[in-house]
């Protein structure tokens with residue numbers, strides 16, 4: 001039986017997993033969700049000895065069931081290989097009072113690698129299945145992290161190209177160097193004289209430009225998107241929740257069947273939603289603790305049932321969580337309505353029109369799986385310092401948000417349940433705030449000085465992803481005005 005996916009805004013828009021991956025968003029603007037919870041046998045007496053690749057294969061085969069087992073095996077093998085600097089792929093580290101699930105051992109030392117390492121293979125495999133011979137061109141605007149992770153994933157993947165735009169003065173030095181040194185025959189990095197919103201808006205315009213689409217088709221190419229609404233990013237993320245549980249059973253930290261909590265530093269709601277799906281397929285999960293920074297729109301939502309993006313936007317030291325519209329929440333809303341597409345579409349229309357919506361009391365009542373809180377800048381910095389004191393372990397600011405919120409949760413509930421803190425980035429990716437939390441920093445030190453200092457303070461080796469930046473040749477130097485973005489794409493793709 002093939003699992004059918006449906007749009008959250010119009011249930012008559014149905015498709016298979018591979019088609020959903022090719023499409024990204026549904027044509028009605030909704031997100032694809034499975035019509036049923038797939039059956040997965042989670043036998044932890046066996047799974048405790050499974051490799052990450054084996055767990056990923058189990059999950060992907062269940063959710064993406066129109067792929068053959070050979071196709072899944074190929075995608076998993078290409079994605080989770082020695083590009084990860086830890087053979088466990090997602091190692092679990094025991095700290096004082098919590099376990100940190102490290103999702104930052106891939107190409108760009110942040111959690112987006114977990115899904116973006118495999119998405120290119122899922123996409124090209126799906127294209128082949130459906131006889132799409134056109135080259136797939138990924139267009140992305142990035143504020144720093146996603147673009148690099150997407151490029152690293154798509155670099156040299158046959159029959160794809162990727163073009164990434166970033167705001168010239170809007171990313172950190174390390175982030176800029178990461179992008180401008182990206183290797184790959186099929187990657188193009190372009191800085192723009194404008195901010196992230198300009199880049200993002202123009203990319204959306206290119207996606208919706210019918211003339212451009214026709215021109216692409218005429219040149220045997222089509223655009224696609226690697227954003228986190230694609231189920232090809234969501235589904236691979238379910239695997240590490242199952243894997244983490246298996247590791248806890250294996251090490252005897254929990255009994256098989258015992259429920260555990262996950263605390264997830266949240267932005268677009270993709271990562272924590274994967275944990276929710278893990279629970280739906282039978283993973284013993286007690287609470288899903290949704291941790292936000294000062295952009296705490298989700299904290300308010302879980303407490304009151306009102307989602308309201310009309311509020312001040314804060315630029316924080318955990319930038320990947322600086323988000324006011326958490327796109328993947330739409331999938332949870334859909335499930336809370338009892339899979340009601342009309343109701344979901346109405347909430348999203350309200351969000352679009354007025355910037356807010358209020359769910360029903362019945363829906364609010366179904367949120368008992370979740371707990372939500374946030375940490376401000378001072379609390380994040382204090383947490384980085386506290387974790388280092390107790391454990392000689394350095395957390396990045398995103399992970400520190402989760403740890404700080406978990407501490408608040410324990411203080412409020414006295415819950416003793418074993419808890420995994422999902423650790424989404426290496427501290428080497430955010431050296432400034434981390435070193436400032438642990439030591440004194442003089443104004444003269446730039447990111448490259450700071451990573452060296454962090455290595456000294458923490459007695460940990462520089463990850464390859466950082467050390468190789470010091471003398472990697474700069475390969476991309478194109479800068480264009482926002483108005484010239486489309487022209488730059490057409491020139492790179494040699495559209496005729």
Ligand SMILES: *Cc1c(COP(=O)(O)O)cnc(C)c1O
Nearest residue numbers: 266267268269270271320424425
């Ligand atoms: C993207 C990101 C997050 C937020 O994850 P969502 O799936 O968007 O909720 C948290 N931390 C880091 C480091 C990230 O890159």
